[in-house]
Amino acid sequence: MEFPFDINQLFSERVSVLDQTLVGGRKSAGRPDLQAHIVTVIDELGRASAKAQHLPAPITSASKMQSQRHQLYLLKDGESNGGRGVVVGFLKVGYKKLFLLDLQGVHIEVEPLCVLDFYIAENLQRHGYGMELFDFMLQHKNLEPVLMAYDRPSPKFLSFLAKHYCLTQSVPQVNNFVVFEGFFFNRSAAQ
Ligand code: ACO
Incomplete structure (x- = not known):
């Protein structure tokens, strides 16, 4: 996904971890012009993800990031x-x-x-970038994928979890979240 500004100026690392402050690296801290570009990038990514999942509205935007305690891992090719x-x-x-x-x-x-x-640009899907990003997050959080819950996973994402992490046996729920069997086996050890 290309933008009419320098992505390397906004995000110093290959994977940046953004929180409520939307700071992408040392350079963008305290620079309103760069912060505005980060807002553009997040809003664009959120719209593309919603479109890819056929959602009526984005679930990710800069303003949502600023009001919620979520973390966004952003992968660039510098x-x-x-x-x-x-x-x-x-x-x-x-x-x-x-x-x-x-x-x-x-x-x-x-x-x-x-x-x-979770979204990888259309033309870059199935090249291993999704796994690179997911593995980075697992290491950063020091967590096993089986201990996580998945909000309304798309068919592509379910296929991804089965292929890379052998997560296939989900436990039926009454909400939109999907968890896999080991979530319950490993719970007491994890807490
Ligand atoms: N059809 C079916 N499975 C797919 C597809 C596809 N078009 N694309 C990726 N996958 C799955 C397959 O298991 C694939 O393995 P295979 O090629 O051997 O069949 C595997 O992912 C490939 O792994 P990566 O290359 O590491 O994954 P990728 O970089 O494509 O990222 C992702 C996976 C994020 C799901 C990506 O395909 C994507 O952005 N899809 C559209 C948006 C989406 O569905 N996001 C998940 C939303 S649900 C949620 O976030 C809780």
């Missing part, structure tokens, strides 16, 4: 576009208080880290 860089995609996670049905069908209250939105 060499493309004549050295100005391109944005490859993003992954948004956050903690949510959920009521889930365990393997016995008993309601339990948990607050796992959830995948809330």
